[in-house]
Amino acid sequence: MQPIPYGKQQITEEDIQAVVQTLQSDFLTQGPKIEEFENKFAQYIGCVYAVAVANGTAALHLCAMALGVNEQSNVITTPITFVASANCVRYCGGTVWFADIDPATGLMDIDKVRDLLKSKPKGFFTGIIPVDFAGLPVHLEAFRQLADEYNLWILEDACHAPGGYFLDNQGQKQLCGNGKYADLAIFSFHPVKHIATGEGGMITTNNKELYDKLVLLRTHGITKKPELLPKDKGGWYYEMQELGYNYRIPDILTALGISQLNRADAGLQKRREIAARYDEVFGQDENIIILNPAAYSDDKSETGHAYHLYVILVKNRRGLYDYLRQHHIYAQVHYIPVHTMPYYQQLGWQQGDFPAAENYYEQCLSLPMYPTLSKEEQEFVIEKVLAFVNEQ
Template sequence: MIPYGRQDISQADIDAVVDVLKSDYLTQGPQVPLFEETVASYCGAKYGVAVNSATSALHVACLALGLGEGDWLWTSPNTFVASANCALYCGAQVDFVDINPHTYNMSVEALEHKLKQAKLSNTLPKILIPVHFAGQSCEMREIHALSLEYGFKIIEDAAHAIGGKYLGKSVGGCQYSDITVFSFHPVKIVTTGEGGIATTNQSVLAERMQLLRSHGVTREPHLMTKSLETEGAWYYQQVDLGFNYRMTEMQAALGVSQMQRVDEFVGTRKAFAKRYDELLHNLPLVLPFQHADSDSSFHLYPILIQTDLIFKTRAEVYKALREDGIGVNIHYIPVHTQPYYQKMGFAEGSFPLAEAYYQQVISIPVFHAMTLQDQNRIIELLERDLI
């Protein structure tokens, strides 16, 4: 089976993890700060806060920005459920903004229209989470301008976008946001097994997220009500309600090693994407559109099956490819159509562009270790199943 995505582990990666296993620290040692520094430096951000998953990063990011009961968070329906669930963890309410039918990212026009309506009803969001779907950045300059007008904070969900660029700068630099979140799940471009990170340029937010990822416990004198000098070197205080969201040293060491090849990983994905563009353009497909301001990292290569031009359904094409060993997948089932969200009152038809996209999309394989022979096989089977 050729999967839609897969990690690429080198001997250097293995050696980095083994070195940690032989060291004195398996957790809370030097590798996590090094990984944070490595990612933040690569992205051009001042701070990085590593955690055990991107979901955890979204959660502590929301809490650091003060999201709570009575507040609203808006995100895209074309994403994994974690982008919305993080609001519910905080006791806030969730709503969605429909997608741009070309980029499949949050539509700036739909966002502006929704903000105007929300201002009239006093339901403006406290936080907006634009999702950089498939590795292509949202139109962050325009979204940031709206944030200044309507007063919301921004968390970039860049789970797909490590190595991507926007307006010539690395995604994650937070030029147009408060916090950016990355995922390092094995199907992502860079992996730590499981893991995530939040980057920011605001020291207050970084410190707050650091506190929340580790039980709300601190030894930082300026956060404590008693001093270490009077109580003893062993002393600590819980000053907030936090979580055990810490990343391990093994994960961080793997991440540091993987980050040395992030540009190589992305370059290979871009080459495969370009070749798909060249060899699939005559098939009854809509190929991924790339916005002029964005340089995608191509975590995914989603194609839309033009079922009105063929005699098969999307489901039939999907099934045929899977049976022939091509691990295609669907990204994503719109969040608002999930039963849990429909119990909240969301209904099908609420975000028609995201729903129309979902009815046609298939993600075909793209990853660093894929070969030209793999890609030729994928193209050959697509031609067979679509013509």
């Protein structure tokens, strides 16, 4: 059997032809495919505006800039995420604060966030960056109520969750990134994500003012829009109005993204089917804890898990990790708590600050999860996981 990674892109003949057609067109970058991708992604997510950028980290950085993060800003996020969710605040000179996770879901615990907010005077904190970890959506309606109480913005890190949703208090589906409760949301198109462009990211919002800032900051802070410039300066004229970055994405990659988006729903359904099979087996084993099982259900008590990752918790995580690798199953660990990274420890965070996150990290393992994972491969993964945990 071929090696089985934890995540893997799927490139079809349609994807290849979409890229080839763009290579043969007049634009390799800054052309029409970018706007087409933005419009189609906005429609898929259910938001008003979308801004395509170079990668998910660039998306986070631009959002922090557009939201006005600076040296006086204090922003709350989760320790269980990729470091970029926190780093975007540091890029702008702000201070990162962490709130511990709910052990049952891996998501930032809203009660811990509330406790942190209460520990400082109102006005001390400026924003919250919740993360839809593993594809499980944060219940942003509740976070929005809390944020409004303290006059905070919300930046949703939805990199793991395109197509995911939660049910609001009216029982209505709220898609991740739709902008109803978050000021901004970001997505990643890294190869292991639902939609792969190689590298790439997207920012979504319903706020026109923030959208205009993002478009400006994405391209060096430069504009050529006539309505923003003095009259009669000539067709060549442009102005750099802000200190921005070159965070553009080329047409080649957005062409691939458009093609991938066409089968996003099918890929999401496949992920949920794989998760259901894993749940069916691992849910019966007393040596395995499933992180948020059965969340793929449409039942009103559940949420629309997007399953970027399928995470289990086991006592001997290192042993299982090594055992699976011996059988060419390349499971992965998501994530090392951000506050334990040397950089953040230099800023004062310490081991022991967030017990739930640290306990989660000691036991977590992400099993193979991607649409082209065959039934034979799934059964092989299941067989080897059970063989190890029941021999301990």
